[in-house]
Amino acid sequence: MNSITNDIKIIKNETSKINEVDFENLTFGNTFTDHMLICDYRNGAWEQPVIKAYEPFTIDPSAKVFHYGQAIFEGMKAYKDENDDVWLFRPDENHLRFNKSAVRMAMPEIPESIFIDGLKTLLNIEKDWVKFGNGNSLYIRPFMIAIGSGVIAQPSSQYRFMIILSPAKSYYSGEVKVIIAEHFSRAANGGIGAAKAAGNYSAQFYPTKLANEQGFQQIIWTDDATHTKLEEAGTMNVFFRIGDTLLTAPTSERILDGVTRKSVLDIAKRDNIATEVRPVLVEELVAAAKNGTLKEIFGAGTAAVINPIVGFSFRDEYFELPKLENSFALEIKEKLNNIQYKLAEDTFNWTVKV
């Protein structure tokens, strides 16, 4: 059955694989739903979005995404409440950031009618894939790639925007120990670190592999010029609790403006947790670890929401963090989860019903 709703063409996938999926044993980002949204940009305009079966597509070997890396994405989640309604968390923030990334990568911005309305239409079709219950969510991956052909280093004239959906369980990555970057860097001043651009992620794989070999799961990146300022963890922003104050770096051209990061700050402020958004120095962290005032480090991002860190290494010295009764990380994570799952009042108006 094909139909057109709100200018979105829908070609229903008549066979669903939902019954083949073991929702209790999902590995993150590997299972996809029955449909995807696809919308091409040609001749200076976005064409009609199409929702159709999730499947591979054909592309030219000279497509610019393969050679020059014009590719951006977002990460979002949909949650189900006890009334079987599906909710998004601050989707406008992701749409806004996607368009900021697009500008920085010389790609076309995408209108709300495609990004937001397209996503809602897709989620309505796939709502059975959003499971009720704490920890369950449907991970949403909107992305855009340059599909124009030609091996000359110039922006493409053709792009493809897609939304794919992947059911997820609560993200637990085990005990996370981090290493403070001293040589490698994630982003340059005046570079693309604040854009959610594909190239920012592959750049971290090799340094992360070296960190893994030393027994650390992730890297906390520092500024590339001096390696003295703590910046972000690559797929998460990072928070430090010194005494009873939560510290995090200001966003910049080098640091992604995370939606979870800003939500953590808002919840902390509302609930009278002292916060400081300012450059946090490596030496300050080491001193606090040594004098016992460093209580917590945690990452904040869409996939894990809040990811507590158990210790960090700097210049071959390892600092174990204390195990706390009153962890800010767990307290804020619960409050954030309760908003996302509609278990607590959403005083911020962050949630949007699909």
Place this chain on the structure above:
Amino acid sequence: MNSITNDIKIIKNETSKINEVDFENLTFGNTFTDHMLICDYRNGAWEQPVIKAYEPFTIDPSAKVFHYGQAIFEGMKAYKDENDDVWLFRPDENHLRFNKSAVRMAMPEIPESIFIDGLKTLLNIEKDWVKFGNGNSLYIRPFMIAIGSGVIAQPSSQYRFMIILSPAKSYYSGEVKVIIAEHFSRAANGGIGAAKAAGNYSAQFYPTKLANEQGFQQIIWTDDATHTKLEEAGTMNVFFRIGDTLLTAPTSERILDGVTRKSVLDIAKRDNIATEVRPVLVEELVAAAKNGTLKEIFGAGTAAVINPIVGFSFRDEYFELPKLENSFALEIKEKLNNIQYKLAEDTFNWTVKV
């Protein structure tokens, strides 16, 4: 007719489009030959390379190249001499650099038997696409992309290596005026600037667009921390002639180790042109332009070989370069071309017969 030569499977394209191509009016990088080489990496090993018709391929929407930017490439050229023989220029340098890029991007290295032997086998099939005559060449684009699926920021376990070929005329980009970067940057210390990674190129598109709007064709990038050191031009390394000395920046983690760059240095040294490989300061360039000792600026890269620059802008001041009788750029370009086209003795043993 299918055959296997040197472990390369060849599936001949029975229809050639060569007679439809206007070889006198080629735009760079838009026309491709009848065949391509394709070789996949799975389960920790490279599979058998296949030479087959140039055509689009299918790929999953969650392929890691689209989301995390694991993609590297090389640029090379094949030339034809008057005996109808086809020659490569320093192909081992490209193979070496490709593998260095692969390591930095956490991708598998590729053996000579696929990169070099595969390329030679492909060129033997496509030798009619390499046209005799100064300025004519066949541009070679080896590249590797992550084809493994899954929207989790980790290196792929599956990759695709391909070689595609594009006939080219002498690359003339018109008069090139450049602007010295003062805010945007190409690469971070400890970043991926020295790798020929896709993400490095799209990062430059937006700043280049802004430069274009001001009437400049390209940007000379400076170090991201201080913007005081002249680095490279993004698709070319850059040389400065002050007095009768050729200056260029040393390669680093931020600067691509260009094959044309090192060939220019070798020719200059052989022919008693003074060279200095050292950090070149913006203030030094401006001072030399003001006191009249700045004679030339030129870019060096595979596509254009040598690209003379007619003037540069720094902080809204434009400096026009003199028109010279004895241009180092043109002299070295001719010598390099003569080696590449086998019109002069190749004292360096740079050329390799296919």
